[in-house]
Amino acid sequence: MNIDFYRQLRTALPRLDLHGQPQPIPAFNRTDVFDVTGVGDTIVAALTVALTLGASGWEAAVLGNIAASLVVQQFGTATTTPIAMKAALLKLIEAEQP
Numbered sequence: 001m002n003i004d005f006y007r008q009l010r011t012a013l014p015r016l017d018l019h020g021q022p023q024p025i026p027a028f029n030r031t032d033v034f035d036v037t038g039v040g041d042t043i044v045a046a047l048t049v050a051l052t053l054g055a056s057g058w059e060a061a062v063l064g065n066i067a068a069s070l071v072v073q074q075f076g077t078a079t080t081t082p083i084a085m086k087a088a089l090l091k092l093i094e095a096e097q098p
Contacts, residue, residue, distance in 0.1 A: 025061050028069035028088060038077040039068045046085075066092075 046067035050060035
């Protein structure tokens, strides 16, 4: 992929909500990083699937980040599953509940 693709992707992802406030993308895994082999491919794949299915740019970025946070916890080129991603997302949602 060329640099133009990355520029287009960066500008396509919203960074502000409807009120002009930043929409941070949460970090899901800050400590258990064992191997980053293929993590970029994982992010692009998850983003693409999410956008294809109608997710917003922010939602797609969150799903890409979830997928990446799961594969870096494994050694070598790794994959994740929708079940594992759903579990990670539910864990995030539960952590946000008061």
